[in-house]
Amino acid sequence: MTTGRTFAYCRVSTVEQTTENQILAIRSAGYDVTDNRVVSETVSGSVLAIERPEFKTLVEHKLEKGDKLVVLKLDRLGRDNIDVQQTIDKLTTKGIKVISLDLPVADLSSSEGKLMLQMFSAFAEFERNRIRERTQEGLNRAKAEGKKLGRPPAKGTTENVQRCKEEGLSQSATAKLLGLGIATVKRHWNK
Known part of the structure; x- marks a missing residue:
């Protein structure tokens, strides 16, 4: 049996921020999410998605096969590309449709959505490799210029x-x- 309910997950990093704009944007996009199906929490984006208390409760105890989970931005679903992909895989395996409003493909569990996630993953890996290369180039240049690398010795x-x-x-x-x-x-x- 599938339920077909729609949930929204909204996250902010600090108590000074509010999830109101995220909720408003999701409803403005045409997703009729009742207040009792809006899950909001204040937690750092550096925390793995499944380790966030409210998100964990949502995934493990509220979402059922056939439900939709809507987020404003893809980064709400994880701290990095790998975490986002693992989170989406976990949800789609449970039969939950994942929707991120910041992407041109609405349903991330569709073939098009999976392709888009794979492309994002490839771009993220490319950027990580470029950062690593630029860092190494900078270190090599500093060494060639005779600069001493590392922490200066403590005096005395x-x-x-x-x-x-x-x-x-x-x-x-x-x-x-x-x-x-x-x-x-x-x-x-x-x-």
Whole structure:
């Protein structure tokens, strides 16, 4: 049996923000979502979708086969491309139609919607690779210019570690006394 109900999921990141505009936009787009089927929450976009309390409750206890889930933007469904795709896969496997109003294809569970998600995924991977390449190019250029990379050495650390060593303290006792990590003490132990 399918229910055919329509739910809306709206998310904001901070308490200063409100989901009112998202709800209004969804209703203006022609989705008649009753107030008891609007799920709103305030949670950072960096949290996986299924770890968001209200979204998790929606997916696990409210949505049923044949229902529609409408969001204003695709990023409401996950923290990154992989999370969005996993969320949509989970929903479509349950027989739920997923609709994102910011995309030209309304139904993400359709063949066209799946194609669009795959294209977005490919573009996201391409951009991640380009960022990685540009970062490496910048590091190589800085090295070629003779710039020292990494964190500058803490002033006096070597001297303080050497003093403790001369006084007969162990590396772990030195780390505790100076408030340093054992790896830092080891790095400065034989300088």
